[in-house]
Amino acid sequence: MKLQEILAKLKDCGYKITPQRQEIVSLLMRENRHMTVEDIYGKIADRYPNLSLDTVYRNVGILERLNILTKSDFGDGKGRYRIKESDGHRHHLICLKCGCSEEMDFCPLDYIDHREIKDKNFSIKKHNFEIFGYCSECVQKEGQPVAERNK
Amino acid sequence: MKLQEILAKLKDCGYKITPQRQEIVSLLMRENRHMTVEDIYGKIADRYPNLSLDTVYRNVGILERLNILTKSDFGDGKGRYRIKESDGHRHHLICLKCGCSEEMDFCPLDYIDHREIKDKNFSIKKHNFEIFGYCSECVQKEGQPVAERNK
DNA sequence: TGTTAAATAAGAATGATTCCTTTTTAGGAG
């Protein structure tokens, strides 16, 4: 999805196109990786000296609800957001250190036995599938990964 | 894994077997579902009037590190813990309302193309696969699910 | 160009989790 399309979608849903909103969306498109609210805030605050953290939170929330962003949990208590792929449904290899993510054109729901779930009368609302580890760049670097919690 | 085995594992790892610790483990075994720290605390506080929340946090942390518990994120900012299955590796259908979970003997890593990941030089540390929705009991009940966030 | 609902900034409030300090205790040694 292109920036213009995203802005159009926002507009269609009754949201105003503010400069802050544009910055947030275009940053996330440019970076194309999982970012914390703090990350986003940090990158934009240069240009918008009095940007509010709350504005970032509010907007990633909206963008998530509109299915423009996905939220992930690396296990360190911070939400991480990234642009959702447009061409269907992908999952990611996520680097615990740098936060970069590689796409996988793979969804476990394609392989699971849905009859079994139907039989259980379970109504699926969402699912998570993420593989965490270290990307090729970080695997050779030393240092504690940001989101590592095992001692 | 039986209670005795878990206690033995704790001991082997140099942890003391305290009554609080036993209560926490046996509660989680009895309930066999995802519980928040508050849930656990609430159930045990009857018998241990001056149990500390911190004690529950400390212990579920230890138990998670020892691979006795798994932690899940339902998306509402609270960690949820449950006993990990002993006989290998399972994933769960998790009810967003009551927190119960049904086992699935399915792991997406069995279906994924590992060569592709190897080629990317990605080093896997852990993965998440959870399906969220409503269990057969909750699907027919009204009311807002605890962890629902979409408006 | 004026109007108004929506969005923002700023900072306070909340809530889960962690940290700190003091007291208690499990469990091994003697």
Add this chain to the structure above:
DNA sequence: CTCCTAAAAAGGAATCATTCTTATTTAACA
């Protein structure tokens, strides 16, 4: 059985991500 000590617990303060509140500003339509 008693002592000793490191580990654990209690209690409460501190932290940190996130959300809320209020006053101010602004996008966007008429």
